Amino acid sequence: MILSSRETCIAYRCPYCGTGVKSMVGVFSLSGAVKKLKCDCGSSELKITQLRDGKLRISAPCIFCMTEHSFVISSKLFFDKELFVYPCPYSAIDMIFIGTPEAVSAALDKSEQEFIKMLRDSGIDDLDRLHGELDRDDDETPIDSSLYDAVMFTIRDLIDSGNVTCCCDDGDYDVAVSDDHVKVFCRNCGASCDIPTDSELAVRAFELCNHLKLEKL
Incomplete structure (x- = not known):
């Protein structure tokens, strides 16, 4: 049709x-x-x-x-x-x-x-639990470090297996860590992608990723 x-x-x-x-x-x-x-x-x-x-x-x-x-x-x-x-x-x-x-x-x-x-x-029964961590106060319980570890492991696995690409032919990849995300970027062309570390569902979804495409903003 x-x-x-x-x-x-x-x-x-x-x-x-x-x-x-x-x-x-x-x-x-x-x-x-x-x-x-x-x-x-x-x-x-x-x-x-x-x-x-x-x-x-x-x-x-x-x-x-x-x-x-x-x-x-x-x-x-x-x-x-x-x-x-x-x-x-x-x-x-x-x-x-x-x-x-x-x-x-x-x-x-x-x-x-x-x-x-x-x-x-993921053991989440509603959207309030899914995104409730975005409304945390600074003095509340910090984000589970296991989420950060899972993101870093997946990023390294993607880089090591050649499944990260960018805007140039010879990418040189690195990461920069922030409070709520990890930035994967190419030193050569500047393309990047932010991976959230403050949402359990986002992290679990990223673990299923088999290719990461970096883009210039």
Whole structure:
């Protein structure tokens, strides 16, 4: 089935309330200002920006690692594809859905089931427990050091196995540690990626990662 080139459906899942947020997007609505798809809870939004070459940059917060992921897609793929999905780079679970309303709804439902299973496998029973650590006061219990150790082990394993890539042909990779994340970066081209260490689910998802692509901001 080929979708009309004038309109498509786009959806993401709000990382704060867990609701699947969907909207139809027409070709004329993308001209000019940034198109925003906001969750009714008011805590998150997906942004669509039309670039000078006609391509579209799509950005949305990730329910798995609580960071914003961004990618560029051609307008033809955006409007003509029956279903296009963009996965979280760490968990490989789909987080942004584009296509026909029927295909997007089905993919969103499937992603919800995968997300619920991941929560249960991690011993997390609600979103408050998933992201509650983001609201810690400085005098509360510090983040479990085992999460940091798991991230560092996975990073080193990816580097040693040649599964980290960047913008140059001969990457020279290193890490920089912060309170809530570990930055993996290339000394040569400056490309980087921040890996959260303050969310158990994000860490468990990153442990499943088999390739890490560093990008320039």
